[in-house]
Amino acid sequence: MFIKTYGCQMNVYDSERMAEALAGIGFAPVDAPDGADMVILNTCHIREKAAEKVYSELGRLRQLKQDKADAGGRMIVAVAGCVAQAEGEEIQRRAPMVDMVFGPQTYHRLPEMVARAERAAGVKLIDTDFPAEDKFDHLPSARGAKGVAAFLTVQEGCDKFCTFCVVPYTRGAEASRPVAAVLAEARALAAAGVREVTLLGQNVNAYHGDGPDGREWGLGRLARALAEIDGIARIRYTTSHPRDLDDDLIAAHRDVPELMPYLHLPVQSGSDRILDAMNRKHTADDYRRLVDRLRAARPDIALTSDFIVGFPGESDRDFADTLKLVGEIGYAGAFSFKYSPRPGTPAALSESQVPEAVKDERLAGLQQLLEAQQDAFNRATVGRALPVLIEKAGRKPGQLVGRSPYLQPVHLDGADLAADTPIGTLVECRIDELRRYSLFATPLAARQERRNVA
Numbered sequence: 001m002f003i004k005t006y007g008c009q010m011n012v013y014d015s016e017r018m019a020e021a022l023a024g025i026g027f028a029p030v031d032a033p034d035g036a037d038m039v040i041l042n043t044c045h046i047r048e049k050a051a052e053k054v055y056s057e058l059g060r061l062r063q064l065k066q067d068k069a070d071a072g073g074r075m076i077v078a079v080a081g082c083v084a085q086a087e088g089e090e091i092q093r094r095a096p097m098v099d100m101v102f103g104p105q106t107y108h109r110l111p112e113m114v115a116r117a118e119r120a121a122g123v124k125l126i127d128t129d130f131p132a133e134d135k136f137d138h139l140p141s142a143r144g145a146k147g148v149a150a151f152l153t154v155q156e157g158c159d160k161f162c163t164f165c166v167v168p169y170t171r172g173a174e175a176s177r178p179v180a181a182v183l184a185e186a187r188a189l190a191a192a193g194v195r196e197v198t199l200l201g202q203n204v205n206a207y208h209g210d211g212p213d214g215r216e217w218g219l220g221r222l223a224r225a226l227a228e229i230d231g232i233a234r235i236r237y238t239t240s241h242p243r244d245l246d247d248d249l250i251a252a253h254r255d256v257p258e259l260m261p262y263l264h265l266p267v268q269s270g271s272d273r274i275l276d277a278m279n280r281k282h283t284a285d286d287y288r289r290l291v292d293r294l295r296a297a298r299p300d301i302a303l304t305s306d307f308i309v310g311f312p313g314e315s316d317r318d319f320a321d322t323l324k325l326v327g328e329i330g331y332a333g334a335f336s337f338k339y340s341p342r343p344g345t346p347a348a349l350s351e352s353q354v355p356e357a358v359k360d361e362r363l364a365g366l367q368q369l370l371e372a373q374q375d376a377f378n379r380a381t382v383g384r385a386l387p388v389l390i391e392k393a394g395r396k397p398g399q400l401v402g403r404s405p406y407l408q409p410v411h412l413d414g415a416d417l418a419a420d421t422p423i424g425t426l427v428e429c430r431i432d433e434l435r436r437y438s439l440f441a442t443p444l445a446a447r448q449e450r451r452n453v454a
């Protein structure tokens with residue numbers, strides 16, 4: 001089986017779950033689609049021209065499927081993810097060689113769908129409903145994870161209905177996994193050697209899982225409980241909405257050292273007029289105050305964001321407000337996008353669309369500022385003492401590669417060190433140098449943590 005993943009971390013995680021579900025019925029992963037028994041395109045709708053890219057990939061797959069048939073075999077071709085959800089029947093019409101189309105809510109039914117597709121060759125399956133049942137219950141839990149860092153889905157869907165966004169339609173209503181299920185999965189990950197978990201959800205800080213005490217727990221409380229698990233040294237979460245960042249989560253950033261001081265908190269725009277038209281439910285000043293409170297709780301916290309330029313009705317003045325906000329906040333990194341109308345979303349219907357040339361110009365201006373900030377942030381880590389979580393051996397003999405709390409790759413040299421330092425160790429380091437995108441560091445040997453290998 002070959003799975004091609006487009007888009008976000010959520011999709012990477014979903015692909016892993018699909019691979020597991022299919023492994024259960026005998027499909028092994030392969031590195032290329034050629035000759036595979038099953039090919040899944042796990043698609044993402046957020047990026048521009050996503051659907052067109054899927055259709056051109058399907059064009060290429062058609063030949064491979066034919067080759068396989070000529071050799072007496074059968075290749076099942078499936079389209080999954082948000083494009084599948086949104087395009088459904090259209091995919092079957094434009095690419096009739098596709099055997100299965102299924103949306104993000106139905107992965108747990110994958111083995112059953114494949115069995116049906118295998119039995120009834122030629123019968124097409126489309127499964128893009130939002131079933132009432134809880135998909136979390138049906139998926140195999142994360143397997144003996146491969147690495148030091150793992151993703152853990154705690155929440156799915158979104159009720160915010162930002163006027164540019166397809167997520168509430170494609171991923172459905174906001175839903176949180178029960179606390180006990182999250183903790184059990186985290187313990188299993190820790191037992192398999194995972195030291196860093198990234199909690200995932202489209203609107204992750206809307207988390208309100210049923211707790212073992214019969215109450216609903218927010219993300220702050222969940223983070224505190226996760227930090228108690230032996231082996232878990234780092235906790236991250238993404239993506240957050242400014243409106244759902246409550247006092248307890250801010251307090252957790254103050255109190256829980258395992259909660260990394262690096263937060264993706266998309267603001268999208270710095271103009272109140274545009275924020276209102278986007279239905280973001282917060283003003284630029286609300287966001288400034290929130291950042292002030294986060295920084296008061298955790299002074300070394302660094303922020304990243306998403307931005308959309310050229311949202312319908314955005315004037316030069318609105319865009320200037322975005323640049324002003326970026327200048328004030330000072331980001332460690334960011335994603336920025338030109339607004340692109342998504343069918344079925346309210347903003348796509350607006351008659352005040354911004355010309356493409358204006359969007360291009362604004363995007364270039366914003367990215368220039370954001371890149372300068374990212375560069376300044378990376379430079380400012382030189383000279384700091386930071387813990388580095390070792391993830392793997394480097395390319396050079398004796399070299400180790402890990403990550404700083406800010407997800408920056410950090411290289412450590414020294415044969416003695418490598419021989420002595422298992423993957424998964426947290427090493428206190430002095431950052432010496434920045435070369436392109438990587439930091440180079442020297443361990444502060446005395447403060448090196450020994451990992452308790454049971």
Ligand code: 5AD
Nearest residue numbers: 164165266306307337338339340342
């Ligand atoms: N046009 C441009 N960017 C978008 N995003 C979401 N929908 C759109 C759209 N229609 C961006 C937002 C979001 C990120 C994941 O993708 O900035 O935070």
Ligand code: SF4
Nearest residue numbers: 158160161162165167
């Ligand atoms: Fe989309 Fe995020 Fe807005 Fe939800 S909060 S509608 S996922 S942009």
